[in-house]
Structure formats: structure tokens, C-alpha cells
Amino acid sequence: MGAPVEGTAGVRGNRDFDHELIDDAPALAARDPGGMLRAVASAGAQVREAAALTAETDLSQLGEEGRPRAVLVVGAGTAARSGDILATIAGPKCLVPVLTHRSVEVPGWIGAADVVIAVSASGRSPEALASAEAAGRRGARLVAIGAPDSPLQGLAERFRAPYVGIPRRGPARANLWGLTVPVLLAARTLGLVKVNEADLAETATRLDLEADRCRPTAESFVNRAKTLALNLAGSVPVIWGDSPLAHVAARRFGDMLAANARYPVVTDALGEAGRGNVGLLDGVFGALAEAERDIFADPDEDGATGSPQRLKIVLLCDGGLADEDAAQSSDRRAAVVQEIAERRGVDVGVVTAEGGSALERLASIVSAPDFASVYLGLGHGLDPMAVPAVTELKEKLRKA
Known part of the structure; x- marks a missing residue:
């Protein structure tokens, strides 16, 4: 052995x-x-905090140039799941392709007509950093979401792109809702989804209810x-x-x-x-x-397992x-x-x-x-x- x-x-x-x-x-x-x-039980609080932090971020420049050719949500693991959620909420009737990208290899088609949403709980994932860099250089509209004072925030500031700083509490997988809400609100600014404050409040309440049921x-x-x-x-x-x-x-x-x-x-x-x-x-x-x-085996006897x-x-x-x-x-x-x-x-x-x-x-x-x-x-x-x-x-x- x-x-x-x-x-x-x-x-x-x-x-x-x-x-x-x-x-x-x-x-x-x-x-x-x-x-x-405790981290999983914080989901409802994550929705409220992320909504408030996103509201403090000026996303208006995202919508100023009208409908994009495509929206690319870039990240890995839980960050990428936020893109999957956006694509599902937007649905098949969405007039703009919403894609999730999980690789450090940046798609060659990204250009000035597109929007890139770079997501990383730590603000350090190679996938998010590579695509944010490429989006900035190619003139695409960029918004980034991740930990405050991280390399991803530095990239966003360099390209004068909005950055939503989401405090990280525990591993990335425990921060699904903190990462997802800003993605949805960025897409709302682009007119791609109809997620209003009441939806967010009801979702947060539902998560609180489930946390109480599952305590x-x-x-x-x-x-x-x-x-x-x-x-x-x-x-x-x-x-x-x-x-x-x-x-x-x-x-x-x-x-x-x-x-x-x-x-x-x-x-x-x-x-x-x-x-x-x-x-x-x-x-x-x-x-x-x-x-x-x-069917007659005793699960407590040796060998039954x-x-x-x-x-x-x-x-x-x-x-x-x-x-x-x-x-x-x-x-x-x-x-x-x-x-x-x-x-x-x-x-x-x-x-x-x-x-x-x-x-x-x-x-x-x-x-x-x-x-x-x-x-x-x-x-x-x-x-x-x-x-x-x-x-x-x-x-x-x-x-x-």
C-alpha cells in the first residue's frame, strides 16, 4: 500500500x-x-449584501452602447455557475447569446461589440484575469466581480470598468449567491433579464426559510x-x-x-x-x-458493508x-x-x-x-x- x-x-x-x-x-x-x-446558511444574507453592493456600483456605462452582440460570463467552478444561472434565467427567448466560459484561452471572437463579465470569488482566478485583460485590450464592455483589493479589481480599474467587490466568506462554493446576484443585475442593465428588487427580496427570504428548515x-x-x-x-x-x-x-x-x-x-x-x-x-x-x-443479511455483521x-x-x-x-x-x-x-x-x-x-x-x-x-x-x-x-x-x- x-x-x-x-x-x-x-x-x-x-x-x-x-x-x-x-x-x-x-x-x-x-x-x-x-x-x-454557517456559510451555507448565509445565502439569504449574500443576496441582500450583493444587491446593495451592486447598487453602489455605477453600471450605467454597460447599457449606454445598447444591445451587445453577445455576453460572455467568465470564471471557474462556482463563478462559472453564475453564468449558467444567468443563461437559464435569460431563457431561450433572449435576443443575445449568453455564454459561460471556463478556460484561460480567451475566445478569438471577443470584440468591441461584446460584453464580458469576469467573475472570481478570490479575484485571482486565471480564467477571469485572462478574459478581463483581453476584453479591455479589444475594447469590449467589461464588468468584473470578485474580492475587494484583488488583482481582478486592479485590472478593472486599469480599463475603467465597473467592479463589484464581494467580500469572500469561506470557500468559493459557499458564495454562489454573492457572485450570482451582481451577474444578474449587470444583465438587467443590458435589458437581458427582468429581475427586480421584489424578486431578490423574495429569493433572500426563501433562502432564509430553507436555512431555518435545514438548520x-x-x-x-x-x-x-x-x-x-x-x-x-x-x-x-x-x-x-x-x-x-x-x-x-x-x-x-x-x-x-x-x-x-x-x-x-x-x-x-x-x-x-x-x-x-x-x-x-x-x-x-x-x-x-x-x-x-x-435480504436476510444483518447490516451490523462483518461483511455486510x-x-x-x-x-x-x-x-x-x-x-x-x-x-x-x-x-x-x-x-x-x-x-x-x-x-x-x-x-x-x-x-x-x-x-x-x-x-x-x-x-x-x-x-x-x-x-x-x-x-x-x-x-x-x-x-x-x-x-x-x-x-x-x-x-x-x-x-x-x-x-x-
């Missing part, structure tokens, strides 16, 4: 999930020294985040979203499960599941695993599709997939969106999964704040 990887001591966690821990709030706090649960002191039988974590423990999660909005939420859930709980995850749009991914239900983690399962890992399906259901035919088709697809999965012995959980605006509905199906990913990691004895492999990768790349 190889030697332990340097820097991973104390964060290895346990193979088995500690079910009793989930309803022990003091024990949860002890296993979360970095305060990831550590709320027991698992009334806490849908804890229930979700308990259902996913020891499984291979497959997350499908039934609409473009829910698909973004599914990918976000995959990000959080990988980082906070170190779980491998399959995410996709429910409409794409029938074109390949639904075949997982008949594989070694689906129907074949069920066929090999000994060696049974095949199982798929667990989570359907994120938006329920807010404007097209009635599309909504009915989505509902039918979700019901059929659930029936097919359960017939093969694969559990299916459903998280349904609540709220009026698209942004509020998104918040309602992002919040509980965010909390669930943290509870899942804590149940395995992992510190969600510490991701040694990510830190090691960044350090080695920086040295290279």
Missing part, C-alpha cells in the same frame, strides 16, 4: 456513515470547525436536507433536473457533493436521461446490485415551466423514470421547487441540497471546509 498523501491527516473520514450524528447538533458543530453549515437543530424527520443526506449515504448519487433551471440546480448539487462529501456523482437534465443515463438503472449499481443483495454500492436517484423538479405542454411532458417523464427506477429496486427522492419567480424557485431547490452535501460529509467524519486534493492540485500547478 502506498504512503499517505502529504497534508491529508485528519481529513480521511470514515467509510461508514454515522447516522446518529445527524440529529446531534453539538456533535455536528464539533465536526464542522470551519463553519461550512442543525431541526431533527431529520422534519429536515429535508438531513433526510436527503441519510438517503444518499453510502450510495452512488444520480441527480436529474426536469427543466433547464432544475438542471443547473442538479449540476450545483453535484459540485457540492463532490467537494463537501467527496462523493462521485452523475448529473444531467432529465430529458437527456432517456438518451443513455437511464441505462445506469440496469447496471452493476442498479438492478444487478439489487439481484445480488441478500461489503455489499455492492447502490444508485440513488434524486429528481429536482422545477414545476414552473411556462409552456403547459412542456410542463406536462416533464411531469410525465419524471413519473415514468421514478416508476422504472423503483421497479428495479432503486430509491428515488424528489425535491420540488417552491416560489413564484424563476430565481426564487432555483433558490428553493439549491438550498436543501447544499445543506445535504454538508451533512453527508460530516456524517462520514469529513471536514467540508478542507479539500486536501484540491489544495494539493492548486499548489502543484502554482509551482509549475
